[in-house]
Amino acid sequence: MCAISSVANSFLQNQQCLKLTRRSASTEVAQLASAGGLVGFWQTLSNSTPVAYMQDAVTQIHDYSGLPWWASIVLSTFIFRSAVTLPLTIYQHKITARLEKITMEMPAIVEELKREAAIAKQKFKWSEKHTQIIFRRSIKKQWQKLIVRDNCHPMKTIIVLWGQMPLWIFQSVALRNLVYMLPDPTTLKAQIIATELTIGGFGWIPNLTVVDSSYILPVALGLINLGIIELQSMSRARKPTRLQNNATNVFRVLSIVMVPVACTVPSALCVYWVASSSFGLAQNLLLLSPEVRRAVGIPKTETELQQPYAQIWHKIQERAYIAEVPAKPSDKTAAK
Template identity: 25%
Template sequence: MKCRIFRRRLGTCTSVGMDYGWGPTSLVQWVVEHIHIYSGLPWWASIVATGILTRLVLAKPVIDSMETANKVRKLRAITQPITQRMWHFQRVGNTLEVAKARAELQDIHREHGVNPIKGFLPLLIQIPIGFGTFRLVRGMAALPVPGLATEQLGWLSDMSLSDPFYILPLVAATTIYFNLRLSAKQTPPGSILNSPMAPATRAIIPAISFIAMSWLPSALQLYFTTTGAMVFGQSWLLSFPKVRQALGLSPLAVEPTSQGTNTTSGPQLRLIDQMVEAQRARAMGQTPTASEQQPADMNVSAIDRMMANIKKNLAEARRDATERLNQITGQDQQAYNADGSPAPPPRLSKKDLKVAAEYQRRRQEEEDALREERNHARREAYLRAMEQEQQQSGAQAWRKHRKTPARKL
C-alpha cells in the first residue's frame, strides 16, 4: 500500500494533467518531482535546486567553451586574414582555394588545441533544458500544482503569481547586465559584446529581460535569478588568474593598448595630465592637440556630456553595423589574385568610379537628345520635300489640263 502511494506522489504533475510525453520538459519534470519527494523540499526550492544541479552538471562544458573562446580571441590576428580570403574565394566560386583556406584554419586550430564543438556544446544543452523548465513551471503555476500556491518565501505568498514588488525581475536583469560585462572580456573581439554596440546591448537586453520576467510566476523568477547569479559567479571566478591557473586554463587574452595611454588612472587624473600637457605646449609655442584642448571646456553640464556620449555611441554603433554589413557582403574585402596573393588596389576609388559613371550617363543623355534632334530635323525636311513635290506635280497636272482641248459633244 505504501509503495502504491509513493508511486502516486511521484506522478503528481502527471496526475493533474501535465503529461508532456518525451522530451526536455518531461526530463525536467522527472528531476523536479524526484527532488521534491526524496528531499522533502517545497516546489519552489525543488525548481531552484534543479537549476543549480543543471549548472553544476554543465560546469565542465561551460569552462571548456570559455577556454575555446579565449584561444580563438588570441588567434584572431592570425586567422582573420585567412577567413577573409576564404570568404572572398567562396563568393567568386573558387572551391579549391576555399578548401585550402579552410584546411589552413583547421591546422591552426588543431595546433593550438581549439575545438569548435566545445564552444557550442553548452548552448546545445542549455537551450532545450531552459525551454523545458520554462514550459514546466509555467504549466505548474497555471493549474496550479497542489501546494505551489500556498508556499511562501519572504515577501512572496503565492509562488504561482508574479513578484508584486518586481524585486526578482530587477535582480535577474542586474545579473544579466554584469554577465554581459564579464563575457565581453572572454569573447573574441568580433562579437557584439566587444563592438561599439556593446553599451547599447548591455542596456537593451537587461531591460527586455526585466519586462519579460515581470509577468512570470515567482517560482520561475526564482529559477532565472538563481541560475543568473550562478553564471555570474562562475564567470567572476574564472576572471582571476590564480583560479584559471588552478584549473589548468590559459591566461585571458589582453587587447593591445596604445602606447602612452594610462589605463589605470581615473578620468580626473587623465584630465589633469591633459591640462598640464596643454599648458606646456602653449608655453613652448605649440598648438595643443584636440585631446589636449578638450579639458579646457569644463563648464559643460552632466546632461550635455551624457547626450554627447549617447550620440558618440550611436555613431560608433552605426559605423560598426556598416562595417559588419560590408564584411558580410564582401564590399570591404581585399581582392586576391587567382594564386591567392593580394591584388593591387584599384586605380580609381569608389567616388571616382561613381563620378565617372554619372558623367557617362549625362553624356549618353546628351548624345541621345542630339540624335533625336537630328532625326526630327530630317523628318521635317523629308515632309517638306514631299509636300513640295506634291505641289509641283499638282501644278504640272493643272497646266497639262489647261493645254488639252475640250472634246466636242
C-alpha cells in the same frame, strides 16, 4: 478548535488558489488557441519527453530534499547548471584560449608565406592576382592546420549556447507545467504539487503560482542580467570591435525587455530565472580568477587579466566617475 479552524481555512484558501490556477491555465490555453499554430507548439513542448524528465527531476529534488518549493527550485537550478553549463563554459574558455594562442602564431607564418609567394611569383612568372589567390589559399590552409592541431574550431566557442538555452527552456516549461497542473490537471499528483506551490514561497511571495506584484524579482532579474553583460564587457583586455559593441547593446536591451516579461509569469518562474542568472554571474566572476582558470585547465593567454577583480572594480569606479580616468597621450599632448 483554533488549530482545526486554521487548517480548514488554509485548506479552503488552497482550494481557492487551485481554482484560480485552473482558471488561469484555461485562460492561457484559450489565448494560445486564438494564436493559431502557436498552441500546437506550446502543447508539443509542454508534453515533450525532455520537459517530462525535467519536471520529474525537479519534483524528485523537492521530495528528497524536504525543502520548500522555492528552495527546491533554486537547488535544482544550481544542480543542473553545475552539471551542464559550468563544464561547457570551462570548455568554451579553453577553446577561446587555444584560438588566441594560434592567432599569435599566425603573423610569423604569414611573413614566411609572403616570402614564399614572392619567390614563386618570380620563379613561375605568376601574375599579381594569381599570386594573391595562392597566398590567401595558403594562409587559410595553415590556419586550418593549426585549428586541427589544437582542436579548437571557432564554432565550438558557442557550445554553451547549445547547452544553456535548451536547459533554460525545458526547466522553464517544466515549472510552468507544475504551476498549471499540466499535462494532466486531473491527476492527484499534479493537484498536490500545485497546492504545495501556493504555500511554497517566501517573504513577499508566499504563493509561487501568482505573479510577483512587488516587482522585486523581475527588477532583480534585469539587474543581474545587466551585471553579467557589463562584467563581460569590462573583462575584455582588448578594445571591442564594432560587432561586439552592437552585440553588447542588443543583450542590454534584451535584459531590460525581460523585466516586463517576468512581471507576467508565475513567481515560480521568476525564482528560477533569478537563480539561473545569479549562478551565471557567480560563474563568470569565478572564471576570471587566474588561479581558478589554471585549476580547471584553461591555458594562460596574453590578454588574460592578471588582477581581474581590482581592474574591474577600477572600471566600475571610472564609469561611476569615482576614480580619475587616465589621460590619453593625445590629451596630454593637447594640454601641452
